[in-house]
Amino acid sequence: xxxxxxxxxxxxxxxxxxxxxxxxxxxxxxxxxxxxxxxxxxxxxxxxxxxxxxxxxxxxxxxxxxxxxxxxxxxxxxxxxxxxxxxxxxxxxxxxxxxxxxxxxxxxxxxxxxxxxxxxxxxxxxxxxxxxxxxxxxxxxxxxxxxxxxxxxxxxxxxxxxxxxxxxxxxxxxxxxxxxxxxxxxxxxxxxxxxxxxxxxxxxxxxxxxxxxxxxxxxxxxxxxxxxxxx
Numbered sequence: 098x099x100x101x102x103x104x105x106x107x108x109x110x111x112x113x114x115x116x117x118x119x120x121x122x123x124x125x126x127x128x129x130x131x132x133x134x135x136x137x138x139x140x141x142x143x144x145x146x147x148x149x150x151x152x153x154x155x156x157x158x159x160x161x162x163x164x165x166x167x168x169x170x171x172x173x174x175x176x177x178x179x180x181x182x183x184x185x186x187x188x189x190x191x192x193x194x195x196x197x198x199x200x201x202x203x204x205x206x207x208x209x210x211x212x213x214x215x216x217x218x219x220x221x222x223x224x225x226x227x228x229x230x231x232x233x234x235x236x237x238x239x240x241x242x243x244x245x246x247x248x249x250x251x252x253x254x255x256x257x258x259x260x261x262x263x264x265x266x267x268x269x270x271x272x273x274x275x276x277x278x279x280x281x282x283x284x285x286x287x288x289x290x291x292x293x294x295x296x297x298x299x300x301x302x303x304x305x306x307x308x309x310x311x312x313x314x315x316x317x318x319x320x321x322x323x324x325x326x327x328x
Contacts, residue, residue: 102140103147105325106131109308110148113319127312129177132246132304132322134159138166140326145169153197155179157188164192176318178261178301180235183207190215194275196222197261197301202238202248204295206285210251223229223261225300226283234263239283246292257292259318260284272309275327277302278315 106120109129117124128173133141153176154160160177174194181189181198186207187195199205199222204326224245225264227236237245242260249255262280264273284297301318303311308319 099143100140100326100328101296103143105327106144106147106149106303109321111326112309113239113312116309120313125166127317130301130318130320131325132164132178132320133326134322136322136326138163141167142169144325145172145208148189150174151163151176151191153178153322157185160192161188168213186211187215195258196220197224198225198235199223199257200209203250204243205249205252205255209254213253217255220256221256223259223299224257226260226262228262228280228283231265239279240273242283242287243290246287246290246295250293251293253294257295257298257302261278261301261318262289263300263304264307264311266306270310273307274310277307277311277316281315290305295307307314 113127114124117127130148130151131144132153151174156179164175175192176195176197177189177193181196181204182297183204190211208220224242225236226242227234227238256298260280265275267273276286280302281300284300288297299318300316301320303316303319305321305324308321312317
C-alpha cells in the first residue's frame with residue numbers, strides 16, 4: 098500500500114500544534130525526528146522540504162547505507178537514537194549530529210577518544226534516563242545521572258545537550274504523563290547544579306503513541322515513526 102507520508106506528517110504537525118497551544122507553548126519550539134527504521138530512502142524523500150529536518154535511526158548497520166544513498170543527506174540532521182555499543186562509536190560519529198542514547202561513562206569515554214582521533218572538536222549527546230525503572234529498558238537511573246555528570250570533566254569533547262527517555266507503552270497515553278514530568282523536573286534540578294558542558298537544550302521524549310502528552314509536559318524533541326510512515 099502506498100502511504101502518503103506528507104499527508105501523515107501534516108496531521109502530526111497539527112496534533113503537535115494543538116498540544117502546544119493547550120499548554121501555552123510556541124509550536125515552533127518543538128522539533129520532530131522522523132524515525133526511519135525499516136523505511137527506505139524513496140519513502141523518506143517526499144518529507145525533505147516538507148518540514149522534516151532530522152532523521153533518526155536505531156541501528157548503525159541500517160543507517161550507514163541509507164546515509165550514503167540519500168541525495169539529500171546534507172539537507173537534514175542525522176540522529177542516532179538506538180542503543181549504542183562502544184565498538185560502533187567510530188561509525189556513529191561519521192554521520193550523527195546528535196546521539197540520544199548515551200547511558201554510561203564508558204561510552205562517554207569512547208566517544209571522547211574517537212572524537213580526538215577524528216579531530217572533532219565536539220560531539221553533542223543526550224543522556225538516556227530510564228525514568229520508569231523498567232528492567233527491559235536501557236538508560237541511567239536518575240541518581241546515576243548525577244554521578245555520571247560529576248565524572249565527565251576529563252572528556253572535554255563530549256557536550257551533554259539534554260536528556261532522553263522512553264515511557265512505558267500504555268493503552269491510555271495519559272498514563273505516561275508522570276514519566277515525562279519526572280524527566281522535565283530532573284532536567285531542571287540538574288540545570289540548577291551547573292555542571293560543565295551540560296545544558297538541557299533538549300528533552301527528547303514522546304513517540305507516536307504518546308507525543309501529545311510529552312509536548313504538554315515540556316518535550317521539545319519528539320521521535321515519531323509509525324504516525325508518519327504507516328497508513
